[in-house]
Amino acid sequence: MEIMRNFPCISIILCMCSAIVSSALPGKWARRLNVTIVLAVITLSGGTLVYSLAKGYETVYKMGRFPAPWGNEIRFGVLEAIMALFFSGILLLSVLGGSKKLKEDIDNFKENLYFVLLDLLLSSLLALIYTNDLFTAYVFVEICTIAACGLIMASERGRAIEAATRYMIYAQIGSGLLLFGLCILYDITGHLLMSNIKTQVIILASSGQYHIPLVISIVFIGTGLAIKSALFPFHAWLPDSYGYSPVPSAAILSSLVSKGYIFLLLKIFYRVFGLNIIQESHLFNILLIFGLAGMIFGSVSAILEQDIRRMIAFSSVAQIGYIYMGFGMGIRSGMVAAVFHIISHAASKSLLFISSAGLTDASGKNKTFKDLTGAAYRNKIAGAAFTTGALSMVGVPLFSGFISKLLFAKAAFETNAMTMVATLVCLAISTILNAVYFLKTVARIYTPATTEYETIRFKDNIPFGVACILFIILNLILGLASDPLVEFINRGLMMFS
Amino acid sequence: MSRIKSEEEFRKTGAYRFLRWYRGTKDPYIDEVEMQEGEIPEQKLTNEEIERDKKLAKEQAYEYQGKWYKAYNKLYFLVSIVFCITLAIVMLFMTGRLPKIGTPDRPSNNEVAQVYIENGIEDTGAVNIVAGMILNYRAFDTFGETCVLFIATTCVMMLLMKKEEDIRSGKIANDRIYEPKNDQILQKVAFVLVPVIFIFGIYVILNGHISPGGGFSGGALIGAGMILYVSAFGFDKMQKFFNEETYKVVKVAALCTYCAVITYYIYMGANDLDNHIPLGTPGMIFSAGIILWLNIFVGIEVACTMYAFYALFRRNGL
Numbered sequence: 177m178e179i180m181r182n183f184p185c186i187s188i189i190l191c192m193c194s195a196i197v198s199s200a201l202p203g204k205w206a207r208r209l210n211v212t213i214v215l216a217v218i219t220l221s222g223g224t225l226v227y228s229l230a231k232g233y234e235t236v237y238k239m240g241r242f243p244a245p246w247g248n249e250i251r252f253g254v255l256e257a258i259m260a261l262f263f264s265g266i267l268l269l270s271v272l273g274g275s276k277k278l279k280e281d282i283d284n285f286k287e288n289l290y291f292v293l294l295d296l297l298l299s300s301l302l303a304l305i306y307t308n309d310l311f312t313a314y315v316f317v318e319i320c321t322i323a324a325c326g327l328i329m330a331s332e333r334g335r336a337i338e339a340a341t342r343y344m345i346y347a348q349i350g351s352g353l354l355l356f357g358l359c360i361l362y363d364i365t366g367h368l369l370m371s372n373i374k375t376q377v378i379i380l381a382s383s384g385q386y387h388i389p390l391v392i393s394i395v396f397i398g399t400g401l402a403i404k405s406a407l408f409p410f411h412a413w414l415p416d417s418y419g420y421s422p423v424p425s426a427a428i429l430s431s432l433v434s435k436g437y438i439f440l441l442l443k444i445f446y447r448v449f450g451l452n453i454i455q456e457s458h459l460f461n462i463l464l465i466f467g468l469a470g471m472i473f474g475s476v477s478a479i480l481e482q483d484i485r486r487m488i489a490f491s492s493v494a495q496i497g498y499i500y501m502g503f504g505m506g507i508r509s510g511m512v513a514a515v516f517h518i519i520s521h522a523a524s525k526s527l528l529f530i531s532s533a534g535l536t537d538a539s540g541k542n543k544t545f546k547d548l549t550g551a552a553y554r555n556k557i558a559g560a561a562f563t564t565g566a567l568s569m570v571g572v573p574l575f576s577g578f579i580s581k582l583l584f585a586k587a588a589f590e591t592n593a594m595t596m597v598a599t600l601v602c603l604a605i606s607t608i609l610n611a612v613y614f615l616k617t618v619a620r621i622y623t624p625a626t627t628e629y630e631t632i633r634f635k636d637n638i639p640f641g642v643a644c645i646l647f648i649i650l651n652l653i654l655g656l657a658s659d660p661l662v663e664f665i666n667r668g669l670m671m672f673s
Numbered sequence: 674m675s676r677i678k679s680e681e682e683f684r685k686t687g688a689y690r691f692l693r694w695y696r697g698t699k700d701p702y703i704d705e706v707e708m709q710e711g712e713i714p715e716q717k718l719t720n721e722e723i724e725r726d727k728k729l730a731k732e733q734a735y736e737y738q739g740k741w742y743k744a745y746n747k748l749y750f751l752v753s754i755v756f757c758i759t760l761a762i763v764m765l766f767m768t769g770r771l772p773k774i775g776t777p778d779r780p781s782n783n784e785v786a787q788v789y790i791e792n793g794i795e796d797t798g799a800v801n802i803v804a805g806m807i808l809n810y811r812a813f814d815t816f817g818e819t820c821v822l823f824i825a826t827t828c829v830m831m832l833l834m835k836k837e838e839d840i841r842s843g844k845i846a847n848d849r850i851y852e853p854k855n856d857q858i859l860q861k862v863a864f865v866l867v868p869v870i871f872i873f874g875i876y877v878i879l880n881g882h883i884s885p886g887g888g889f890s891g892g893a894l895i896g897a898g899m900i901l902y903v904s905a906f907g908f909d910k911m912q913k914f915f916n917e918e919t920y921k922v923v924k925v926a927a928l929c930t931y932c933a934v935i936t937y938y939i940y941m942g943a944n945d946l947d948n949h950i951p952l953g954t955p956g957m958i959f960s961a962g963i964i965l966w967l968n969i970f971v972g973i974e975v976a977c978t979m980y981a982f983y984a985l986f987r988r989n990g991l
Contacts, residue, residue: 199924242809286834325828388766
């Protein structure tokens with residue numbers, strides 16, 4: 177049993193090691209190694225979850241001979257384990273579903289490099305989830321950013337390159353602001369370890385010393401991570417990056433990379449500053465306003481969009497708005513809803529991206545709605561998968577999206593009147609807008625049409641079909657049996673603070 | 674051309690001679706230098722090809738033009754200036770309120786730094802406290818940093834790498850053929866300097882735990898040496914001892930061993946087991962436990978990264 181406390185550390189290092197080995201392997205073997213490693217990480221994360229549930233409080237694990245603050249440290253509880261489990265699971269399904277498309281999109285001799293990036297991306301996400309040290313977090317934020325750039329431009333074609341450049345500029349600004357924030361924080365507290373910073377921050381906040389640098393560091397860290405996770409006014413990089421990159425990259429970027437930063441921000445709220453100090457700095461109100469704006473404007477842009485991939489991408493802007501709205505409420509139940517939405521959105525958005533690739537394949541690789549007419553008849557499994565994802569995003573009961581909207585609405589009643597009204601109104605408007613563009617697409621793909629495009633059967637692309645079915649099951653499980661997960665998230669957040 | 678003097682008068686002045694020397698059109702010893710230009714083949718495109726290219730570009734990239742775009746550009750310019758100035762003012766305002774540099778009661782003068790300084794040599798065996806800090810106390814962070822270099826090379830490879838056969842057969846547009854080759858001065862200088870640079874780099878890496886330096890700086894030196902060598906003698910000579918295969922073997926071997934050492938160290942440390950790596954006498958070359966070895970691996974990775982960047986940008990291959 178005690179050996180299980182090594183699991184998080186082993187899973188991080190395993191990913192890094194496999195990345196190093198993959199760089200010398202041929203593409204096929206790199207892919208197999210990647211699948212094996214991700215399966216191993218899923219098992220290890222499951223073990224961590226069991227261990228944390230049995231233990232009941234957070235485990236501190238020193239990375240090396242010396243305890244923190246001198247050495248490095250990771251710290252994990254229920255929430256971290258759940259996140260690692262879901263992230264690795266969704267990564268596996270996305271790669272499975274997009275593996276055939278990936279072969280078309282990238283050069284044969286560069287396939288192994290793609291898997292090097294994927295392995296390192298997973299290791300950095302795991303490290304962001306588990307770490308208890310701000311500097312370690314920054315190092316892995318860098319790895320995550322570079323890996324994401326590589327994943328976007330993997331197809332090396334026109335707009336993908338442009339999108340990667342744009343993403344890189346935005347992400348660098350985000351990293352820069354984050355680094356500024358961390359520097360200021362280190363200067364006024366003298367620590368990099370989250371728990372020690374919190375002790376110092378509480379002393380500083382009660383004495384009122386260094387008040388301005390403290391507020392500015394909160395603003396910089398918040399803005400930096402918001403840019404990297406595409407909160408509404410900073411979302412300009414998002415539609416192109418998700419719209420023109422290879423399919424598995426789009427699925428992984430939308431469901432994991434931006435969520436990794438959001439989870440880091442959540443960690444910083446709880447572990448570094450504490451909710452009270454963030455509340456006093458009014459950051460929550462700002463996040464709430466931008467989150468609400470993102471919910472509306474993201475959906476409006478999605479309605480205006482003619483390209484199915486870009487439409488799904490704009491829908492991400494709206495969904496990230498939901499998550500920040502949950503943060504912005506500044507209460508426990510809002511955070512629970514936000515964390516649940518991170519998971520449910522990850523499950524349905526990657527499903528949407530993967531299935532949209534199946535639909536476009538059945539329409540002669542055209543991404544416009546005109547060509548997609550009747551695509552669900554030509555590729556049945558993709559049609560079913562897309563419908564599931566769309567219903568989940570709209571928030572129809574039985575699917576995961578419904579539960580997160582329910583949780584958001586419930587949380588809204590615990591806040592003050594002003595916030596409650598704003599949140600509920602925006603939630604309603606956004607749901608209607610979601611329904612407009614998703615159901616429009618579903619209706620379009622189920623409209624019978626006579627075209628010359630070929631029909632794609634299940635046996636033509638078995639991994640894709642399997643991934644779609646597993647994704648549908650995951651969405652249904654999240655929708656039908658969400659109680660244990662919500663309970664775990666609650667317990668995890670309790671352990672957090 | 675001078676504005677005050679006429680052309681002929683201007684030619685007699687020292688400024689003009691300096692200008693010619695500066696531009697490289699005249700050498701004081703050999704007199705006139707003729708710049709040789711290689712023949713660059715002119716590409717003639719038919720109208721159809723031009724149309725096709727335009728269409729392709731339209732599909733693959735955005736085209737911004739028109740009245741609104743110009744107005745937007747101007748607005749963007751103004752807003753970004755205002756934003757930058759505001760940000761600068763806020764940051765300056767804040768800097769004045771940070772703890773004063775050099776005062777003893779700064780928050781960062783706490784028990785963390787104190788322990789590094791007081792127990793550093795005893796704990797890590799490294800006389801260079803910085804090396805002890807980055808490669809022993811916080812070894813995991815440094816492994817992460819090394820992976821940043823690794824992933825940066827991977828990304829550049831993904832973008833620029835071409836197949837070795839294609840580069841050799843001249844399928845890929847290549848402007849290196851117009852470069853001057855076999856520059857005598859460069860080759861003679863490189864002949865003398867490169868071994869010295871290599872040896873100095875190795876010295877910096879191996880003494881990383883004793884004196885200032887270490888894997889990152891030593892690796893950068895070796896990488897610079899390799900770049901100098903390859904600029905003087907060309908890629909063909911370089912490939913006799915360092916081609917893609919050697920690059921892969923060296924890099925993967927170094928990083929894998931690094932990973933193994935780190936895993937062993939972290940696992941033993943975290944479970945409070947004895948890690949059997951002797952620390953040795955501080956100040957000796959074989960001391961400081963894992964630090965010496967980690968410095969070597971970091972050095973190899975940094976040198977490989979530096980060279981790979983240069984080679985990939987210049988030749989689309991190693």
